[in-house]
Amino acid sequence: MAIDELDQGRGVSGIVVANKFRIHPAFVTNQTKKLEQLELLARVTSPDDARFLQMSLTEKARAEITKLSNRRQALTSTMFSEVDKESLDYLNKRLTSIAKIADWHLKIEHKHTVGSNQTATYPAYFLQ
Structure with missing residues (x-):
């Protein structure tokens, strides 16, 4: 899905995908080779x-995504x-707060060395 979101008609590079997910470009390369073998990429x-290689989804991948989206929509409505x-709405607000807090922790964890004795305090807008 990230490839489809980032693709502006010319394909997208593995580095762009790696940056979006904050993962190593070599991992993207390995996974995209597998997807290419499955004719999904x-x-x-x-x-x-x-x-550099530019990647884009194949029609087969788009069809599979459509099938999954339809199944997801049916499951969600049920x-x-x-x-x-x-x-x-209340549930969505709470889940959004949890996601913000998790993202904030990941950023803090990345900035500080392991073993730091600092305690985390949440900005007020996380808890609204």
Whole structure:
């Protein structure tokens, strides 16, 4: 999905995907080779620089994503059919707060050395 989101019609490089997920480019290369073997991804040499590959989803991948999206939508509507809009909004706000706190912790953890005795305090906007 990241490849499809980042692709602006010319494909996307592995470095861009690696940066989006904060992972090593070699991991992206290994995984995209596997996806190419499954015919879910096309990798083409960049016209600007032959050292780089531009990746894009194949029609087979798009069809699979559509099938999964339809299944997800059906499952979601079944799971939440009994939940009113106010409760769902409340749940979404709480989950968003949890995601912000987790992201904040990852950033702090990355900045500080392991074994630091500092305690974390949350900015007020995380807890709203």
